[in-house]
Amino acid sequence: MKLSDADIIEKIRNGDETALDFLYKKHYRMMVSMILRNNGTEQEALDIFQDALIVFWQKAKSDDFKLTSKISTYLFSVCQNLWRKELDRKRKFEESDKEDSEENNFEQQEMIKIIHDCINELGESCKQILTYHYFDGMSMEKIAEKMGLANSDTAKTKRYKCKKRLDELIRSRYTSSDFLD
Structure with a gap:
């Protein structure tokens, strides 16, 4: 099945979910490749792409939505933005985890020193x-x-x-x- 971008938007506005299936099959590999090249996993890529499709679906249903690029470009951009946010979230989590670990290690070392001093x-x-x-x-x-x-x-x-x-x-x-x- 071959659909133009206008056909896809029309199907979405009519609530026809076959448009999602079409977009998924047509663009999945490209989106997954982008995320895999940027330190993502296949599962993370799937999650990001599904989120991007939901964003696109919601925007396309709106009457004032005007597509100024190809759908593939739009989806790619949404995936990139969602992936950047996910990477930032993961980086912050890892930094926080590392700080907690360093702090706990310092506190543990301090307690061991106190105990050793008293044991002596x-x-x-x-x-x-x-x-x-x-x-x-x-x-x-x-x-x-x-x-x-x-x-x-x-x-x-x-x-x-x-x-x-x-x-x-x-x-x-x-x-x-x-x-x-």
Whole structure:
């Protein structure tokens, strides 16, 4: 089927959706190629092209719509504009995500430094057991063996007491807002 631009606009104004099918089949490859060349995916291209067709359909239905170029040029321009907006949105999202990640990493490093500083004040055996368990991920059995303790239950008890002392030390020096800023 061969339709002129005027025929397509007439079909749209009459609510004939075959005009959309025609436009889709005729121009899809060109629009997808443009988006793929500009870092888009096939799915993103499909979404953008469908949005462009909706924009064109809505404009063409209007009585005061005057097409000053070929439909293909109009659709290409709409797709380009929609794709630029999508790229801007993605770039802003990625920048925001990166900033959040950097901020979280900094806050995490700060908390680890505070905890290490307080652990260093607890004494050598508490420092060892907490470091082995929380930072090195050792099992209680391995900690008991490494520290010469009777068994894993003894290591658990010691870890519990050391952690309680650590919590008290941190609470005495810092407020919860120090960790939530």
